[in-house]
Amino acid sequence: MSSPSENSSALNLPVKEIPGSYGLPFFGPIKDRIDFYYNQGPEEFFRARMKKYNSTVFRVNSPPGPFNAKDSKVIVLLDAVSFPILFDTSKVEKRNVFIGTFMPSTNFTGGYRICAYLDPSEPKHTTLKGFYLSLLDKLHKELIPTFCSSVSNLFTDLENELSKNGEANFNAISDKMSFDFLFRLFANKSSYDTIIGGNGNTNLDRWLFFQLAPLITLGLKFLPNWLEDLLLHTFPLPYFPVKSGYERVHAALRTAAAALLDEAEKQGLNRDEATHNLLFLTGFNTYGGAKVVFPALLKYIGTAGESLHHRLAEEIRSVVKEEGGVTLAGLNKMSLTKSVVWEALRIEPPVPFQYAKAKEEIKIKSHDAAYVIKKGETICGYQPFATRDPKVFENPDEFVAERFVGEGEKMIKYVYWSNGRETEDPTAENKQCPAREMVVMMLRMMAVEFFLRYDTFSVETGRLLLGSSVTFKSVTKATKQLFIN
Numbered sequence: 001m002s003s004p005s006e007n008s009s010a011l012n013l014p015v016k017e018i019p020g021s022y023g024l025p026f027f028g029p030i031k032d033r034i035d036f037y038y039n040q041g042p043e044e045f046f047r048a049r050m051k052k053y054n055s056t057v058f059r060v061n062s063p064p065g066p067f068n069a070k071d072s073k074v075i076v077l078l079d080a081v082s083f084p085i086l087f088d089t090s091k092v093e094k095r096n097v098f099i100g101t102f103m104p105s106t107n108f109t110g111g112y113r114i115c116a117y118l119d120p121s122e123p124k125h126t127t128l129k130g131f132y133l134s135l136l137d138k139l140h141k142e143l144i145p146t147f148c149s150s151v152s153n154l155f156t157d158l159e160n161e162l163s164k165n166g167e168a169n170f171n172a173i174s175d176k177m178s179f180d181f182l183f184r185l186f187a188n189k190s191s192y193d194t195i196i197g198g199n200g201n202t203n204l205d206r207w208l209f210f211q212l213a214p215l216i217t218l219g220l221k222f223l224p225n226w227l228e229d230l231l232l233h234t235f236p237l238p239y240f241p242v243k244s245g246y247e248r249v250h251a252a253l254r255t256a257a258a259a260l261l262d263e264a265e266k267q268g269l270n271r272d273e274a275t276h277n278l279l280f281l282t283g284f285n286t287y288g289g290a291k292v293v294f295p296a297l298l299k300y301i302g303t304a305g306e307s308l309h310h311r312l313a314e315e316i317r318s319v320v321k322e323e324g325g326v327t328l329a330g331l332n333k334m335s336l337t338k339s340v341v342w343e344a345l346r347i348e349p350p351v352p353f354q355y356a357k358a359k360e361e362i363k364i365k366s367h368d369a370a371y372v373i374k375k376g377e378t379i380c381g382y383q384p385f386a387t388r389d390p391k392v393f394e395n396p397d398e399f400v401a402e403r404f405v406g407e408g409e410k411m412i413k414y415v416y417w418s419n420g421r422e423t424e425d426p427t428a429e430n431k432q433c434p435a436r437e438m439v440v441m442m443l444r445m446m447a448v449e450f451f452l453r454y455d456t457f458s459v460e461t462g463r464l465l466l467g468s469s470v471t472f473k474s475v476t477k478a479t480k481q482l483f484i485n
């Protein structure tokens, strides 16, 4: 929620009509979609309109439009002040808007509307989110040992690939590690020891792609834009091609996570519905998120160069030595490491879009004007602009490793990656990611494990369907080994 001072100062700003237009029915949304994917790309799509209307709040059609979304008209928010209205569930509804103006068929999720698609006013949201919050609370202590053991496999894979090929694709290695880590965390067993063997994550990749296709461009030179647009963005993709993979992971999880599902039943959840929710939690929320956040962190640390690597290594090794190992208390003492993680989440928020519908007439404000949003209108926040707002952050497009150190830590209230402020906590009544703390901890642990093992490393980076690609070119093993853990 916006702070009281932000709300009260909205009263003094001039109320302006929201600029922008939706164009002709059907053709307007298609034109905006083509601009978004092919003529301009997301950044330029928003930047050009922000300039044209001289406003960070305006009307436009959000992709994908027909025939995936019934209504693609949205009010876009692009600044740090207006954006947090999306978190205020007393004023906005979050029903079925988890990934945008469309929702994939519930065939992808066992016939159920999963927690992420429920509004907090729906009683099932409270039950499911409450279950997740208590689960994460219980798993808190197991996070570090489980992560450390999964990550040691990641390093083995990374070093083997580097010595074999002279470079290593971090994304593939990280995906494999993330999936197995989650399986171990939620099911207390390695996925390799189940019927899915080492292929769990590739089953999920296909399942994720079929749900997210309307939001993706492949960028293939041999595929004409019109054909890609027709195949990916125009009609919902069916479930049957990914059915067998989904069912395999579902069966493995149903058996391996039996104890957890017993607990869910005790909390009043239907066992079958709880299993599909747990799979979505593992495969979409967490694995989908991890696919993006780990490479982004390594990209920014990797390209920042040796001087940052030395400072991080020094901080991490001295705290770990003092604590006698990697501990939660120790992770909290690492101010540069913490700052680097928040900065990566700020500069490249892993989930760039957030959507909501106004429950009532709402008055919102940007830096320089107030606007009225009518009941039922859809709001779309494009987060990379809100967290790179030049009126809030100096050099907003630059990765500044120490941005959140010391006094700078106050600025984490403008880091919104979790669909909430970094200073606020998820509850059963709001729509903030229940794993806000866990994700930040996982990223800190990734940085810690890297600099316990290596002095420095070099990477090459690029873009993928979801997030950044990171290829390791070299690693320099730590000269002074810390014999801990």
Ligand code: HEM
Pocket (backbone or CB within 6 Å): 094, 097, 098, 115, 116, 117, 118, 125, 129, 132, 136, 281, 285, 286, 287, 288, 289, 290, 293, 350, 351, 353, 354, 355, 417, 418, 419, 430, 431, 432, 433, 434, 435, 438, 439
């Ligand atoms: C790994 C990186 C992760 C990222 C980047 C991420 C991001 C997000 C975001 C942005 C939302 C809000 C979406 C919206 O409604 O607009 C969300 C919701 C959610 N996330 Fe995460 N998440 C991550 C990990 C996790 C993990 C580890 C869990 C659970 C163990 C989790 C469970 C959920 C659930 C259940 C929701 C829906 C919350 C609700 O309905 O109130 N996420 N996540």
